[in-house]
Amino acid sequence: MARRTVPALAVTLAVFIAARFMVTQLARPHYMTAITTTSTNPQMPPGSWQLAQGRIGSGGEAFITYQPASRYWAFQGIETGIFVVLAAALIAVAAIVVAPPNVHGQRTGAPVS
Numbered sequence: 001m002a003r004r005t006v007p008a009l010a011v012t013l014a015v016f017i018a019a020r021f022m023v024t025q026l027a028r029p030h031y032m033t034a035i036t037t038t039s040t041n042p043q044m045p046p047g048s049w050q051l052a053q054g055r056i057g058s059g060g061e062a063f064i065t066y067q068p069a070s071r072y073w074a075f076q077g078i079e080t081g082i083f084v085v086l087a088a089a090l091i092a093v094a095a096i097v098v099a100p101p102n103v104h105g106q107r108t109g110a111p112v113s
Contacts, residue, residue, distance in 0.1 A: 019086070023079060031078045032071055038063040045069065 034051050037044065042062050044050060047069035055062050067075075 023082060027082070028075065028079065029067070031075050032067065034065045034067055036063055036065045 029051055035044075038056065038061055040060060040062065042053075042064040044064055044066040045068055048066040049069070050064065050066045052065040053063065
């Protein structure tokens, strides 16, 4: 039993880490349009999530791009929805793969022709 369980756990952990990385680094900053402020000394509200900062041209004007802290719960809801859909899809795949064949040799739920 351990010969198949340990590799399955390792694959599950690797896929989970990859999914979390992709959502955290690639998707999360784009759930809602970020706010960009430009001035000689741009400021963002306390608790905001800074995405980028820099200078525009040689004139000394700076910019800062951020997600305000007021969007925290909206981001949590979006991310929860993503992972609930992924979990439902994995449950459906597992149910299809594990389902025993019926009398006609097909998996349960498959149309009989």
